[in-house]
Amino acid sequence: MVGLSLGEKHFIQGGIAQDIRSDGRKRLTYRPINVETGVIPQANGSARIRMGATDVISTVKAELGKPISLQPDKGKVSIYVDCSPTAAPMFEGRGGEELSTELSVALQRSLLGGKSGAGAGIDLSSLVVVEGKICWDLYIDCLVVCSDGNLLDALGAAIKAALSNTGIPRVQVAAGASGDEQPEVDISDEEFLQFDTSDIPVIVTLTKVGRHYIVDATTEEESQMSSAISISVNRKGHICGLTKRGGAGLDPSIVLDMISVAKHVSEQLMNKLDSEIAAAEAGEDES
Amino acid sequence: MAGKPGTTPTTYSPSPTNQKIRRPIFNENEVDWVRPDGRGFHQCRPAFFRTGAVNAASGSAYAEFGNTKVIVSVFGPRESKKAMMYSDIGRLNCSVSYTTFATPARGQGSEHKDFSSMLHKSLEGAIILETFPKTTVDVFALVLESGGSDLPVVISCASLALADAGILMHDLVASVSLSCLGKNLVIDPILEEESYQDGGLLITCMPSRYEVTQLTVTGEWSTPKINEGMQLCLDACSKLAKIMRSCLKEATSTSQE
Helix, strand or coil, X not given: CCCCCHHHHXXXXXHHHCCCXXXXXXXXXXXXXXXXXXXXXXXXXXXXXXXXXXXXXXXXXXXXECCXXXXXXXXXXXXXXXXXXXXXXXXXXXXXXXXXXXXXXXXXXXXXXXXXXXXXXXXXXHHEEECXXXXXXXXXXXXXXXXXXXXXXXXXXXXXXXXXXXXXXXXXXXXXXXXXXXXXXXXXXXXXXXXXXXXXXXXXXXXXXXCEEEECCCHHHHCCCCEEEEEEECCCCCEEEEXXXXXXXXXXXXXXXXXXXXXXXXXXHHHHHHHHHHHHHHHHHHC | CXXXXXXXXXXXXXXXXXXXXXXXXXXHHCCCCCCCCCCCCCCCCCEEEEECCCCCCCEEEEEEECCEEEEEEXXXXXXXXXXXXXXXXXXXXXEEXXXXXXXXXXXXXXXXXXXXXXXXXXXXXXXCHHXXXXXXXXXXXXXXXXXXXXXXXXXXXXXXXHHHCCCCECCCCEEEEEEEECCEEEECCCHHHHHHCCEEEEEEEXXXXXXXXXXXXXXXXXXXHHHHHHHHHHHHHHHHHHHHHHHHHHHHHHHHC
């Protein structure tokens, strides 16, 4: 928990009401985003995102697996977030576990689409090697290294960066296997396939403090929130997932207004993130 | 199964004003199908509530929506565990679990953490926690049979159990979910529809205050569609709350007799 004095609370709330926050930002301005890709050589793809003091790492590992019988033409993706107690003492034990599940579920909701696989940011059918027999299983693991608010947006951005950094080995399927036999495969260690990450949404969290909403709230600002809505928006401007936090009730018209604000903010965030990712990739190639 | 006829409507489908919007949706896509249980797209399953299902609890409720059957008991307010820090407002502790026989494939029967936290977030805004400082209210929900829309039924049933326990709330909490199948919105989906859905929307709200306490959306949605879905759900929620309220009234009037 953040210990704030009454004066500090008033300062934060008053600043937000007057559109100048304690670190000088406006209500709808993000902190500078710092992207590094390829930070974990063991993984197929990885990225580290820093927004102010919030620091997260996301990795992608691909393994060959078998598609589930209900959806033979789709690969599988699992997302897991780990909040290490090294980041904050409150992450120890049950507190960290609860936050981890909450973040994992919110990310799955935003990135994996409906049960039928429609509207998924990650194209699951591109993960299939042999229909009904072999597919790629993507394990997306995220680690919260340091937390200073707005974890969900940072994690969403880190996953997008990590996926665009991911190379999936090309697989040669040995001909001749028939019927129910599991075909033999040869995994190339030279040729890699790149992921199409243009459809992956960005997550924008609007935190409601008083009567106004802010983006990219710090921990101090989050402690003053009445409720927050995380909305993931893709390039087409469609909403791909929505999660509400905080117990306070909201008028439905405010929810709709928040959705339209989030759509507007997401365009800028998407462009900024894309250029940062491209710059990080270019920097990695040079070194 | 259903409540006494004539007293209250047992269904909480949105009002006919929405049916005007509904017709063009059907024609334009030529994808009209009959839902597995023969309902219309915007027709909800009959809702049945009964309070006082468990004697040992301070309040409890049983809900049955089609094949979805849940039981919720509320214990407390009782003393918080010794290890807990002092708190000048009350604590709410929620737990949702499934029986091993609730799902088609035999389940684990363990606590459903995601649903538990969703239930907590839906209810905490409605309960006036200031009225029972230093104490904890435990809400235990058990899904006896999973027939689709489990979480909304659990939430509605839990708020009824809280009311039965006499815990002060701003309003009853009603919850309705909706599935997006192709271009159609299907309200109160059953298990089969949920497993094929392209997207889902869940609203929990306090109908008298007209406030949304919890909202989740999955899948890809355009803004007008979210609008339409929210309106449908809010309308259904306010009708569901009427059924819940009449169930409470019925329970108190029979106990007085």
